[in-house]
Amino acid sequence: MxxxxxxxxxxxxxxxxxxxxSTMLEKRAAVEAAGxxxxxxxxxxxxxKPLPNHWLLGMTIxxxxxxxxxxxxxxRGGSLERMxxxxxxxxxxxxxxxxxxxxLEFDEEGNLIGHWGGPGQGYDWPVSNHGITVDYKGNVWxxxxxxxxxxxxxxxxxxxxxxxxxxxxxxxxxxxKFTQDGKFLMxxxxxxxxxxxxxxxxxxxxxxxxxxxxxxxxxxxxGYGNHRIIVFDADSGKYKRHWGAYGHKPDDISLGPxxxxxxxxxxxxxxxxxxxxxxDGLLYVCDRVNDRIQVFKKDGTFVKETxxxxxxxxxxxxxxxxFSKDPQQKxxxxxxxxxxxxxxxxxxxxxxxxxxxxxGRQPGEFYAVHSIATDSKGNIFTTETYRGQRVxxxxxxxxxxxxxxxxxxxxxxxxx
Amino acid sequence: MKSPAFNFxxxxxxxGARHLWIVIFIAALVALPHALLAHDIPNDVTVQAFxxxxxxxxxxxxxxxxxxxxxxxxxxxxxxxLDLARVDASLRxxxxxxxxxxxxxxxxxxxxxxxxxxDVRASFPSDKSFASYDAAYTHVTGPSLSNxxxxxxxxxxxxxxxxxxxxxxxxxFSIHPGLARLGLQVITALRFLPPDGAVxxxxxxxxxxxxxxxxxxxxxxxxxxxxxFFHILDGTDHLLFLFCLVIxxxxxxxxxxxxxxxxxAHSITLIASAYNLAPDFLWFPPLIETLIAMSIVYMALENIxxxxxxxxxxxxxxxxxxVHGFGFSFALRQTxxxxxxxxxxxLLSFNIGVELGQLLVLVLxxxxxxxxxxxxxxxxxxxxxxxxxxxxTGWHWMLDRGARLxxxxxxxxxxxxxxxxxxxxxxxxxxxxxxxxxxxxxxWPLKFPLGQASSRDPLKISTAQVHxxxxxxxxxxxxxx
Numbered sequence: 005m006x007x008x009x010x011x012x013x014x015x016x017x018x019x020x021x022x023x024x025x026s027t028m029l030e031k032r033a034a035v036e037a038a039g040x041x042x043x044x045x046x047x048x049x050x051x052x053k054p055l056p057n058h059w060l061l062g063m064t065i066x067x068x069x070x071x072x073x074x075x076x077x078x079x080r081g082g083s084l085e086r087m088x089x090x091x092x093x094x095x096x097x098x099x100x101x102x103x104x105x106x107x108l109e110f111d112e113e114g115n116l117i118g119h120w121g122g123p124g125q126g127y128d129w130p131v132s133n134h135g136i137t138v139d140y141k142g143n144v145w146x147x148x149x150x151x152x153x154x155x156x157x158x159x160x161x162x163x164x165x166x167x168x169x170x171x172x173x174x175x176x177x178x179x180x181k182f183t184q185d186g187k188f189l190m191x192x193x194x195x196x197x198x199x200x201x202x203x204x205x206x207x208x209x210x211x212x213x214x215x216x217x218x219x220x221x222x223x224x225x226x227g228y229g230n231h232r233i234i235v236f237d238a239d240s241g242k243y244k245r246h247w248g249a250y251g252h253k254p255d256d257i258s259l260g261p262x263x264x265x266x267x268x269x270x271x272x273x274x275x276x277x278x279x280x281x282x283x284d285g286l287l288y289v290c291d292r293v294n295d296r297i298q299v300f301k302k303d304g305t306f307v308k309e310t311x312x313x314x315x316x317x318x319x320x321x322x323x324x325x326x327f328s329k330d331p332q333q334k335x336x337x338x339x340x341x342x343x344x345x346x347x348x349x350x351x352x353x354x355x356x357x358x359x360x361x362x363x364g365r366q367p368g369e370f371y372a373v374h375s376i377a378t379d380s381k382g383n384i385f386t387t388e389t390y391r392g393q394r395v396x397x398x399x400x401x402x403x404x405x406x407x408x409x410x411x412x413x414x415x416x417x418x419x420x
Numbered sequence: 421m422k423s424p425a426f427n428f429x430x431x432x433x434x435x436g437a438r439h440l441w442i443v444i445f446i447a448a449l450v451a452l453p454h455a456l457l458a459h460d461i462p463n464d465v466t467v468q469a470f471x472x473x474x475x476x477x478x479x480x481x482x483x484x485x486x487x488x489x490x491x492x493x494x495x496x497x498x499x500x501x502l503d504l505a506r507v508d509a510s511l512r513x514x515x516x517x518x519x520x521x522x523x524x525x526x527x528x529x530x531x532x533x534x535x536x537x538x539d540v541r542a543s544f545p546s547d548k549s550f551a552s553y554d555a556a557y558t559h560v561t562g563p564s565l566s567n568x569x570x571x572x573x574x575x576x577x578x579x580x581x582x583x584x585x586x587x588x589x590x591x592x593f594s595i596h597p598g599l600a601r602l603g604l605q606v607i608t609a610l611r612f613l614p615p616d617g618a619v620x621x622x623x624x625x626x627x628x629x630x631x632x633x634x635x636x637x638x639x640x641x642x643x644x645x646x647x648x649f650f651h652i653l654d655g656t657d658h659l660l661f662l663f664c665l666v667i668x669x670x671x672x673x674x675x676x677x678x679x680x681x682x683x684x685a686h687s688i689t690l691i692a693s694a695y696n697l698a699p700d701f702l703w704f705p706p707l708i709e710t711l712i713a714m715s716i717v718y719m720a721l722e723n724i725x726x727x728x729x730x731x732x733x734x735x736x737x738x739x740x741x742x743v744h745g746f747g748f749s750f751a752l753r754q755t756x757x758x759x760x761x762x763x764x765x766x767l768l769s770f771n772i773g774v775e776l777g778q779l780l781v782l783v784l785x786x787x788x789x790x791x792x793x794x795x796x797x798x799x800x801x802x803x804x805x806x807x808x809x810x811x812x813t814g815w816h817w818m819l820d821r822g823a824r825l826x827x828x829x830x831x832x833x834x835x836x837x838x839x840x841x842x843x844x845x846x847x848x849x850x851x852x853x854x855x856x857x858x859x860x861x862x863x864w865p866l867k868f869p870l871g872q873a874s875s876r877d878p879l880k881i882s883t884a885q886v887h888x889x890x891x892x893x894x895x896x897x898x899x900x901x
Contacts (some may be wrong), residue, residue: 008862015855019848026844033838046702049827071545073468073484119465140546142575183572189499217546239570399702405836415826416702 042348042357043328044333045384046416047368051397052114056090059104060084064387064395066136066146066212067375070184074117075110075377075385077395078136078146106133107144107186112379114397121146122188127188127194128174134228135375139215140240142184147210148176148227149275174198174229176412178205179213179222181238192222192241201230201254203204204243212278212290212324212375216302225279231256231272233279233289233304247304248272262293264314269294277323282333282351293320296336297354305373310354319372326376326384327351337384339376344369345410346376346386346398360398360411367396368413377411423463462487465603468550471525471633472613473589478527480535480582481557482519483550487574488513488602502542502576505567511540515580522598525584526630527591535582541565543577547764550579553613557581589615593633595684596874612616622757623715631758640762641769644755648773651751652781657712657817658744660810662781663739667803668726670793671787679778681734686748686773688853693749694756694767703828708746710821715740716814723807738857 052075055061062083068076081103090097106121123129130148137145152172178193198208209228213239216223222238224244225330232254234246248254249272259269278290285309287300299307313321323341327333335357336349344363347356361370371392377385382400398414428494434602466489470481486494493513515537525532541564543549550561561580565571593612600606610622612633622631632639638883652658665682667677718736752770759766793799846889 011858013862016850019851021852022844022848026841026848029837029841029844033836033841035837048702072464111464115463140544141571142545143572183500186502187572189572217544330827401700407836 033377036155039397040357040406041403042406043382044401044414045360046401046414048383048397048399049367049416050114052110052116055104055108055116057104058087058102060101061108061393061395062103063374063389064393065134065374065389066269067377067385067387067395068136068138068144069377069379069385070138070142071140073112073379074134074381075112075136075395076144077108077110077387077398078121078133079104079108079387079393080133082132083393107136107146107182109184110395117289118184120182124135124188127180127191128178129180130178131195132176134176135210135212135225137183137213137215139222140217141215143189143215144182144184144186145213145215146180146182147207147213147224147227148173148178149209149211150176167309168306171388174208176210177208177229179207179224181404190241192224192236198229200256201226201232202246202249203230204246207234209275211275214279214281216281216323219302224279225276225281225289228275230254230361231274231276232365233276233287235301245304247300249298251295251300251304251306262295262317262320264317265355268296268309268311272298277322279290280325280327283331284333288325288336290324291320292322293318295321297322297325297336299354308354310349312338312347312356313340313343316340318342323373324375326378329380329382337376337378339373339386341370341372341374341389344371344373346370346384347374356409358406358409360414362413363394363412366413368398368415435558439786448482460487460490463788464602464605464607465599465606466604467597467599467602468556469597469608469610469612470553470556471555471595472595473586473591473593473615475589476586478525478532478584478589479538479557480523480525480584480591481553481560481580482582482767483543483556483577484602485545485600486514486572486576486578489518489578492517496573498570500572501570502573503567504542504565504571507542508540509514511542511578511580513579514539515540515582518602519580519599520582521603524596524598526594526596527586532584532586537585538581538583540578540580540774542571542893543579544571545575545577547577547810553611564577592636594630594658595633596627596630597624598627598787620757621783624754624757628758633841635758637762639764640759640766643758644766644769645773645776647752647755648770648775649777649780650773651748651770652774654778655747655751656745657716657814659781660716660814661712661740661744663785664716664723664807664810665733666782666785666789667723667806669733670789672782672786676693677734677780678737681738682741682744683771683778685738686745686774687768688849689742689745690748690752691764691767691773693746694763694847696750698746705750705823706821706828708750709745710818710825711740711743712747713814713818713821714835715743717811717818720811720814724804724811726803735857738853 019124052171062080064077064079067079070076084103088101089103090103091100105119107119108116109118111117121394130146131150131152132148133146133157134149135147139145151174175195177195177198178191180188181190193206194254198206200208207224207226208230210224211227212225214223215221221244222236224234224236226232226234232246232248235241235244237244246254249270254271257335259271259273262273270280272291273293275290275292278287280288281302282288289298289300289301291298295314296309296311298309301307319342321340321342322338324339326337328335328337333351338347338349340347345359345361347359349356361368361373363369363371365371370386370388372380372390373386374387374389375387379385384400385395386398387395422537462485465485470479484603492510495502509513520535539560543559543565547559560581573579595610597608597610605625605850607623607625612620612622613619614634620633624631637645640778665678666675669678689698698704738745756763756766756827793802796802796804
């Protein structure tokens, strides 16, 4: 009887001690939560599901999420190695593998539900695909950054370098507009026709597009050869306006290599790699090699800029951006394919809150993270170029206090 | 009776004619999948819907992708853009054929008559007005897209507002949204807005049957009893676990402590999960599935080894019950929305359904095992054989599921105050459960043995009882006499 009493006492004491401790911890947790918070992500290693038909992805240089939360990517089948294309040889050299069609559509679960793309009647398919955008009407826009003539079909082309695809003058001086079924709708610009950064009819290696639904205007980050943002009517393709860095008239005078200690460059360096319009009408532009984001009004008036990872040389740090899906778009997610991470930036102040990712080939790591997009649930999708060649999903796990400047690989581990 | 094709193959008909029919038949078979593909059934379709009873009318407001409306001709212009000036009649026709005819709404138990279309329009896929009823209503009843807008016909959303006459907005409403035919996978996100201002959200895949938007407690209860009942009969892993439990104890009386302990345990985790207390890790479901497979392997091995473990089975069953409860919660996650305001009733009903299912399995298994051990194979050998078979299956599941789990590299979570507080809560819950178990085992030592060798030990009782058993038979616990 006495023993039972002791045991009962021990139980009660433990229970009370745990109760008191948890109450104190909860108070502390509330204080922690009131500090700086940022969206928290975990890589989803199960996304997407395996591709059918022994298909492989080459350099995956574009991602966009449509209104149904379908994830669209574009890649370069021509960047695969010879052995990766053995199945496409005639006769097939082995059971595996071959390039997937250039444009692939996935559902939220990661099932491949659509695919198309490649040369066809009535349009000039790029030598080297670059960037994909699904606009507010569901249309699919595609850019390109290939050089040289479009002689070889994409699957036969040599492995292309991201910054200097092919050799010779730029071929891909156009953007293409398709329906979601791959039906051709419109082309702006013509291959090999560019007359430089003030040519109103042709582009030069257009990297990424965005369509403003209020004005039905297409913004093009132009690009690999030009040094400008150019705006067209999204239905007629009619030229509207264009501008360079700081809203200046663009020119094509060589700026030489980027020097982090020199004053900020007066013009964009190549490539002008992204353009994204926020709900409040501010246009964000990736000046990749200059390591900076520049912000403009819709008419090209310069608003502000920020430098990211200033000492990054070579390919630069500002590759692509996406906004968080809250109506205020409070955060910018910036893909940095040189430092192999995604920064989470407060859009209002352009202050970096934290970053995640690291170099490598395992889930949650990056090799040349090139493009980034968000879905309506707040998840992030990234694609990788060079030998990265994949698409990854980072599941949104709610808001969490910022405890580290650099989170490293966000492996699935905890919910917030 | 012969088919016309066979009549053709009469003596008069040449072999060639018969071959022609075979060729046509094969050609038709080969062509069939392509013909089906030509209809272009969309892969996945998301339907957004609001149901709002108001006074003596009920509004059903829907958004459906236009490409899900097959066989309706929509006027086009240019390279396939929707001719918005002429589209109204087609949209109305599509809305009636594909939606109004497919959706059944009931007031109390009476089906409402066909609705009238108050408004219909085409929208951009990126339009966000269906985030709330008011915004969606304003959007649908507002001005249509201007005719100079170029929008490709099958990338448009169809928005439609139906009105049904009703007796009172306080009636109980049910809906059978037969929209599954719109695509290969149709997800319907439906929000019910009763007059009290609440918003009840539903999301279902395919055809969910009759959905009671505001169920009475007994309707919810019945629904969940059914769910629980069929879930246990459907779940091979739960059944195998149960089978392992039964092999050594083939009497309902002796199974009572074991089954009760299992039930209590899975109820705890099931209810905790329903109240969002379960961990939300991505690796948690694969971990639970692996543990369920392990529980089967463990039980089967314990049956083979026998001894003290079998007598303490109620305790280990409690632990595994906690694991299986999480497993049940994954199955229930999608269906809890149908509980209306009766969450706890529905959870308990689900448990009752699970128990009824288990009871049915036990009632069938016990006599079967008796017969098996009596006529087919001696009990000890039979126990070993059956358990080995189960262990084999469980082992493979364990490896498969373990491999999936192993893809998640485990990293210790950061020690935040919130995480520690949550861990403390779990420790408190475990302490309370442990105290209860200790108390139960103390209070009813016979039914819930702690496993100590005492004069009241069931091993000894069964050994004593076995004297009356004919020679050659062994104890029910599988131990040697």
